Amino acid sequence: MITQKMKYALKALLVLGDEVRQPEPKALTIEEIARRSGTPKRFLEHILLEVRNAGVIASTRGRSGGYSLIKKPGEVSISELLRLIDGPIAPLPCLSRRAYQRCEDCTDEASCRIRKVFAEVFWSYLLIIESLTLEDMLRSDRVAEQVMGA
Amino acid sequence: MITQKMKYALKALLVLGDEVRQPEPKALTIEEIARRSGTPKRFLEHILLEVRNAGVIASTRGRSGGYSLIKKPGEVSISELLRLIDGPIAPLPCLSRRAYQRCEDCTDEASCRIRKVFAEVFWSYLLIIESLTLEDMLRSDRVAEQVMGA
DNA sequence: TCTTTTGTCTACTGGTTAAATCGTCTTTAA
DNA sequence: TTAAAGACGATTTAACCAGTAGACAAAAGA
Numbered sequence: 488m489i490t491q492k493m494k495y496a497l498k499a500l501l502v503l504g505d506e507v508r509q510p511e512p513k514a515l516t517i518e519e520i521a522r523r524s525g526t527p528k529r530f531l532e533h534i535l536l537e538v539r540n541a542g543v544i545a546s547t548r549g550r551s552g553g554y555s556l557i558k559k560p561g562e563v564s565i566s567e568l569l570r571l572i573d574g575p576i577a578p579l580p581c582l583s584r585r586a587y588q589r590c591e592d593c594t595d596e597a598s599c600r601i602r603k604v605f606a607e608v609f610w611s612y613l614l615i616i617e618s619l620t621l622e623d624m625l626r627s628d629r630v631a632e633q634v635m636g637a
Numbered sequence: 638m639i640t641q642k643m644k645y646a647l648k649a650l651l652v653l654g655d656e657v658r659q660p661e662p663k664a665l666t667i668e669e670i671a672r673r674s675g676t677p678k679r680f681l682e683h684i685l686l687e688v689r690n691a692g693v694i695a696s697t698r699g700r701s702g703g704y705s706l707i708k709k710p711g712e713v714s715i716s717e718l719l720r721l722i723d724g725p726i727a728p729l730p731c732l733s734r735r736a737y738q739r740c741e742d743c744t745d746e747a748s749c750r751i752r753k754v755f756a757e758v759f760w761s762y763l764l765i766i767e768s769l770t771l772e773d774m775l776r777s778d779r780v781a782e783q784v785m786g787a
Numbered sequence: 788t789c790t791t792t793t794g795t796c797t798a799c800t801g802g803t804t805a806a807a808t809c810g811t812c813t814t815t816a817a
Numbered sequence: 818t819t820a821a822a823g824a825c826g827a828t829t830t831a832a833c834c835a836g837t838a839g840a841c842a843a844a845a846g847a
Binding site for chain 3: 668
């Protein structure tokens with residue numbers, strides 16, 4: 488399960504992504520982003536901070552300040568955002584590329600059967616999710632496919 | 638990330654799975670399973686209870702009691718075990734089939750862009766992980782006789 | 788029958804994380 | 818100069834994770 492925070496981050500980026508595609512994009516205040524995305528304003532602060540520090544959005548302070556998307560939607564990786572907000576994606580620390588950690592109780596990684604089986608699943612999963620960008624989300628406006636029957 | 642508890646569950650099932658493939662399989666005590674799998678004994682109790690209630694293993698009490706695998710390894714689904722121990726697999730509650738929950742803040746599920754994008758990823762992921770069984774794990778590398786290195 | 792050996796069950800605990808909220812400070816345009 | 822905006826650390830509440838502890842129940846052997 489992804490966290491609520493991650494959902495908020497995505498919603499906020501969708502708002503900013505929609506805005507940047509407007510004829511005359513403006514910077515949006517936290518207030519406005521919170522309103523449009525249905526996110527608690529004070530919580531959104533922290534989230535936008537992190538996203539800004541990752542270089543995805545920019546902020547300007549003071550009057551007529553606000554946030555705006557500075558990367559192109561096609562260059563905003565969903566998996567990177569996941570890592571940023573929710574931490575490592577890998578099912579086991581010993582399978583994470585960016586946050587590798589040896590399992591303390593593990594004597595021989597190469598022969599670990601748990602690692603082996605999750606590795607297979609994980610690589611396939613990674614392949615899919617690493618290709619996803621904000622653009623894919625912005626584009627997916629097309630109404631209701633029936634694929635997702637609960 | 639899967640929990641430590643899930644890792645313990647898998648290790649315990651590997652021990653029991655290895656045992657059931659022995660010429661003369663015996664029921665193994667918690668003590669023995671804990672030793673072979675490197676799991677805290679008192680914690681393992683809880684885990685084995687849950688796994689037993691799911692009908693994967695059986696227990697007998699008293700002298701010469703213990704636990705043994707009652708399903709065939711090929712019929713022990715890893716994804717079911719994941720659900721049992723760690724809860725829903727889906728990235729969003731509204732994508733879970735067995736533990737469906739509407740997102741409270743969601744006005745229209747069919748048009749939710751977050752749901753849509755994660756649905757695509759999730760179905761592919763499910764397809765892979767749902768096919769995995771204990772047998773796949775047991776088969777993968779019969780070199781290491783002990784599970785400790787998991 | 789009594790004791791030992793095993794599993795069963797309930798409760799508790801200490802640490803960490805999730806999801807915020809609060810107060811204060813800094814920056815900037817009008 | 819001041820109101821409107823973001824920046825940032827501190828605190829909070831509840832849940833969850835990873836165990837531990839103690840009492841209880843059943844089964845088998847002496």
